Amino acid sequence: MKTxxxxxxxxxxxxxxxxxxxxxxxxxxPSTEITECAAKYEEIYAEWAPNEKVAxxxxxxxxxxxxxxxxxxKHVGLNVxxxxxxxxxxxxxxxxxxxxxxxxxGMHSSQNEQDSxxxxxxxxxxMLEPADSSEAIAFxxxxxxxxxxxxxxxxxxxxxRVAHSQSIIETSDRVxxxxxxxxxxxxxxxxxxxxxxxxxxxVEARIAALTEFAESTDINRIEKGEDxxxxxxTGSTSYQYVKEVFGxxxxxxxxxxxxxxxxxxxxxxxxxxxxVIVIEELDDIxxxxxxxxxxxxxxxxxxxxVGEYSQNLIAEKMGISIPKNxxxxxxIPGRPPVMCAGCPHxxxxxxxxxxxxxxxxxxxCYTLGAVAPLSTVDSVLCMGASVSGLHGFxxxxxxxxxxxxxxxxxxxxxxxxxxxxxxxxxNESDSTVIILDNSITGMTGxxxxxxxxxxxxxxxxxxxxxxxxxxxxGIRRVRVVDPYDLKDCDTALKEELAAKxxxxxxSRRPCALLKYVKHPxxxxxxxxxxxxxxxxxxxxxxxxxxxxxxxxVDSTLCTGCGVCSQLxxxxxxxx
Amino acid sequence: xxxxxxMIVGVGGQGTLLASKLLGKILxxxxxxxxxxxxxxxxxxxxxxxxxxRYGDKxxxxxxxxxxxxxxxxxxxxxxxxxxxxxxxxxxxxTNTQQTNPMPVITGAAEYPxxxxxxxxxxxxxxxxFDALSLAVEAGSSKAVNLVLLGKLSQHFDFSxxxxxxxxxxxVPPKFLEINKKAFTLGKNA
Numbered sequence: 001m002k003t004x005x006x007x008x009x010x011x012x013x014x015x016x017x018x019x020x021x022x023x024x025x026x027x028x029x030p031s032t033e034i035t036e037c038a039a040k041y042e043e044i045y046a047e048w049a050p051n052e053k054v055a056x057x058x059x060x061x062x063x064x065x066x067x068x069x070x071x072x073x074k075h076v077g078l079n080v081x082x083x084x085x086x087x088x089x090x091x092x093x094x095x096x097x098x099x100x101x102x103x104x105x106g107m108h109s110s111q112n113e114q115d116s117x118x119x120x121x122x123x124x125x126x127m128l129e130p131a132d133s134s135e136a137i138a139f140x141x142x143x144x145x146x147x148x149x150x151x152x153x154x155x156x157x158x159x160x161r162v163a164h165s166q167s168i169i170e171t172s173d174r175v176x177x178x179x180x181x182x183x184x185x186x187x188x189x190x191x192x193x194x195x196x197x198x199x200x201x202x203v204e205a206r207i208a209a210l211t212e213f214a215e216s217t218d219i220n221r222i223e224k225g226e227d228x229x230x231x232x233x234t235g236s237t238s239y240q241y242v243k244e245v246f247g248x249x250x251x252x253x254x255x256x257x258x259x260x261x262x263x264x265x266x267x268x269x270x271x272x273x274x275x276v277i278v279i280e281e282l283d284d285i286x287x288x289x290x291x292x293x294x295x296x297x298x299x300x301x302x303x304x305x306v307g308e309y310s311q312n313l314i315a316e317k318m319g320i321s322i323p324k325n326x327x328x329x330x331x332i333p334g335r336p337p338v339m340c341a342g343c344p345h346x347x348x349x350x351x352x353x354x355x356x357x358x359x360x361x362x363x364x365c366y367t368l369g370a371v372a373p374l375s376t377v378d379s380v381l382c383m384g385a386s387v388s389g390l391h392g393f394x395x396x397x398x399x400x401x402x403x404x405x406x407x408x409x410x411x412x413x414x415x416x417x418x419x420x421x422x423x424x425x426x427n428e429s430d431s432t433v434i435i436l437d438n439s440i441t442g443m444t445g446x447x448x449x450x451x452x453x454x455x456x457x458x459x460x461x462x463x464x465x466x467x468x469x470x471x472x473x474g475i476r477r478v479r480v481v482d483p484y485d486l487k488d489c490d491t492a493l494k495e496e497l498a499a500k501x502x503x504x505x506x507s508r509r510p511c512a513l514l515k516y517v518k519h520p521x522x523x524x525x526x527x528x529x530x531x532x533x534x535x536x537x538x539x540x541x542x543x544x545x546x547x548x549x550x551x552x553v554d555s556t557l558c559t560g561c562g563v564c565s566q567l568x569x570x571x572x573x574x575x
Numbered sequence: 576x577x578x579x580x581x582m583i584v585g586v587g588g589q590g591t592l593l594a595s596k597l598l599g600k601i602l603x604x605x606x607x608x609x610x611x612x613x614x615x616x617x618x619x620x621x622x623x624x625x626x627x628x629r630y631g632d633k634x635x636x637x638x639x640x641x642x643x644x645x646x647x648x649x650x651x652x653x654x655x656x657x658x659x660x661x662x663x664x665x666x667x668x669x670t671n672t673q674q675t676n677p678m679p680v681i682t683g684a685a686e687y688p689x690x691x692x693x694x695x696x697x698x699x700x701x702x703x704x705f706d707a708l709s710l711a712v713e714a715g716s717s718k719a720v721n722l723v724l725l726g727k728l729s730q731h732f733d734f735s736x737x738x739x740x741x742x743x744x745x746x747v748p749p750k751f752l753e754i755n756k757k758a759f760t761l762g763k764n765a
Contacts, residue, residue, distance in 0.1 A: 004599050004609055108614065132610075132637075165637035166599060166611040237637065244636040312640040323642025326698045327660040332653065333685035335586065335677035337620035365620065373682050537682065542621050545681050556717055 005169045007162040010133035011100065012037035013169070014140025019177030020044055020070050020098075022062035024055040026415065027444040028074030029109035030163040031102035035072050036447075039456050043174065048447055048456045051383070051415040052077035056084045056099065060153075063097040064189065066180035068144055072100035075116045076382065080416070082119065085153075087191050089123045090199040092151035095180045096144035102158040105281045106308035109160075109443075111363065111380065113307070115282035120155050120259035124207050127155040127259040128219065129236045133167040135219075135256065142219065144177070150206055150213075157258065159281070161237040161308070211260040219256030222269055225249055231273030233266065233286055233297070237309070238279045244311040245320065261289045270295045277302070277318075281309050339368050341543040342512030342519060342559030344438055344483045348407075349374045350539050350563070351489040357497070358404035360393060362386035362412050365442040369407070373540045377407075384408070384416030387433050391420060394429045401430040402497055408433065411441035411449040414464065418473070424502045425474030432496045432503050435466060436483075439510040446514065470504045477503035484509060486566045512559055520560035520575065525551045529572035536564040536573070578631035580639040581728075584658045585650025586675050587624045590721035593746065594648065595626040597725060600742045601734055602630045612637040623654060623677075648728050650707075650720060651675050656691045659700070668700060669727050671707035671720060703727065710761040716751075719758035726762020 005013065011034045015023070023046035025035040039046035049055035052073040062069035073081060078101045085099070101119070104110040120127035128143055130136040136158070143154040187195050214220055225231075227249055232242050235255040242252060253269045255261065266289075270276050278287040278299035287299035302317045303309060312322045339346050349369040352359055353376040361367055361377035362385065370377035379389060386406035394401040408417045413435050424431045441447040448454045453463035470478045477499055481492045489507070496503040510517050522543075525536075532549040543557035544564060551572065553564075565573040581598065585591045592613060599611040607630040614624050627639045641660050647668040649655035655670035662668055672692055679685035688694070692704040705727065711719040722743070729739055739759065747755045 002603065004603050004611065006613075161612060161637050164613050166609075166613075167634075167637070168603065168609060240635040240637065310638060310640050311636050312642075322640070324664055325642035325660040325662060326664075326700060328656045328688070328691065328694045328698065330656070330688035330691070330694065331685070332657045333677050333679045333687065335621075335623040335653070335657075336679075337587065337622035338678050340620060368620065371678070372684065540678060540682070542678065542681065545676050546683075 008033035014137035024058040052081040096147035225251035344509035364409040387420030522558035714758035722758035723762035
């Protein structure tokens with residue numbers, strides 16, 4: 001039956017149909033739904049790992065044990081998992097193993113715009129790149145076959161527009177893959193210099209064999225055109241944009257496999273056309289390859305390295321007129337994402353702002369604390385960097401130690417904050433780390449994590465005790481505050497900053513969007529009492545605005561968290 | 576046929592995804608090639624959101640570019656103005672006249688431009704502006720704005736009442752079904 005399916009969901013369907021048995025991932029937009037959808041199949045064991053490195057190593061272990069396995073992550077997650085990735089290239093696998101990485105050109109939901117194809121090139125691993133949902137299914141199946149045939153993990157690269165677009169697919173039944181028997185083989189799986197030296201030539205030979213595959217596979221296909229003056233080499237969404245603009249006018253070499261790239265196929269294609277134009281988002285991987293093998297082409301000089309491509313961009317750079325449009329003359333104010341009404345982070349961030357502390361931030365919803373009017377985040381680098389960054393910021397500056405904190409969410413803390421905390425305890429900086437424990441992984445859309453007490457399938461499981469964990473690594477001062485209680489937050493912050501030793505404040509309250517959270521219900525503002533001082537506006541709550549000089553509360557948004565009430569000098573908010 | 580482009584725009588949390596899901600379902604049942612692109616993650620949380628729905632004999636790009644949209648269905652007036660440059664010269668924009676202040680307006684850093692519905696019409700654009708929120712409330716829930724708007728959009732398609740109702744029944748939880756059907760009908764007759 002034909003169905004509309006999201007790219008990520010289709011990918012999960014492909015894993016299912018190919019007999020995948022083990023999935024371990026860490027959530028990250030735009031990759032998250034692959035794992036969430038895979039978890040819905042009873043035949044697949046699926047879990048959230050604390051981070052991408054753990055996920056990849058677990059998937060490797062499952063492959064070693066003979067089960068077809070998978071791990072998925074966003075582009076920056078692959079940086080975390082890069083260590084196992086490079087040596088997995090040497091060990092190879094037992095049962096088929098797929099690694100999915102989802103890039104985010106345009107940075108819809110990411111801190112950088114890195115091109116993950118570089119990883120496939122430098123780790124010498126095969127990488128496939130689907131251009132729609134139907135290819136996501138087909139490529140997942142092909143990847144398992146390739147993985148087992150060539151003894152290698154296979155990377156499948158997604159991107160936002162493939163991951164989060166629905167297109168038409170047809171499903172088929174699951175074909176069980178027979179488990180491989182585990183056999184001890186230290187020359188294959190123990191990568192110390194003696195064995196690794198023997199492995200490197202095998203890796204090179206494998207890439208040569210995969211290049212042969214790239215020459216013959218039909219996922220690298222030539223589509224004939226009517227006019228051979230130009231030939232496009234492209235893949236992924238760029239292929240869709242090229243076809244959108246030109247239809248079948250010019251020949252296209254559509255590459256479904258981006259590493260290793262074919263040589264003969266590209267040369268043959270180039271020989272059929274007058275001019276080769278390479279269209280690929282972000283970096284010039286295909287273009288550089290073409291130039292390296294002596295195929296003259298144009299690419300980045302026309303389309304650039306930055307952001308997402310689109311049909312208009314390609315048309316314009318190719319000298320084709322783009323559609324006209326109209327717009328209103330007024331400046332349209334931006335509508336950036338904001339902390340939700342009732343968000344437990346708000347009270348804590350207000351306290352940080354009030355105390356004028358430096359805030360070394362981290363990755364999650366609370367990154368939004370950087371936006372006005374809270375404007376209380378000084379730095380955001382990568383997962384876990386708040387805790388370790390704070391240590392370096394404070395270690396040689398007592399002044400910093402007295403007025404600086406790290407803020408990190410529960411999931412991000414488990415991901416890679418804990419090692420930074422070990423460093424603070426071990427190397428003794430007077431640092432204050434604030435764990436924003438909202439009992440869920442918020443930004444990626446409510447995934448469970450080791451501190452929530454539930455696993456990916458929704459079953460109760462071991463819950464990491466954050467207080468005990470922090471104490472056990474050597475932090476003696478650990479306290480819990482309710483971020484809705486501004487006085488409590490203020491006292492805790494002042495005392496812990498003054499303390500001449502490491503400390504942890506756990507700001508604990510579940511995400512306001514969690515279904516089980518009961519809210520007191522909206523408050524209203526007593527117009528007779530309100531003096532229009534705008535004290536309640538300092539917290540950046542989307543439910544509060546000013547009309548005719550008085551505060552107005554939007555009852556469809558307000559949860560009744562009571563943070564604004566604590567700021568009102570006239571007691572105007574009422575339940 | 577030439578690929579048709581419909582954009583659904585609004586504020587994160589307004590239910591734009593349900594509208595695109597319903598539309599996608601009907602278009603698929605009519606035998607079209609369909610692509611629907613959504614926005615997840617950071618772009619939600621009360622931010623400006625957009626969904627692209629494209630259908631025809633063969634659809635390539637999953638997104639709609641400036642000047643390409645045959646129809647824009649906007650859940651909020653400022654968003655209608657923001658995305659207007661994506662409308663094709665002969666396109667139609669349908670917008671809810673509801674106004675939701677974005678954070679820069681709430682904090683006083685920017686102003687919500689006045690009379691946007693009139694300004695859009697003054698450009699010579701085919702615009703259908705109406706108060707979908709009141710109709711949603713009339714149907715029984717302010718959250719049913721998405722179905723009111725979808726009802727209004729349905730005026731531009733020649734699909735049967737049954738087609739739409741089937742799609743609604745298979746997309747909406749049973750306990751909200753009656754409100755949603757009523758909202759759709761109110762929008763359709765608006």
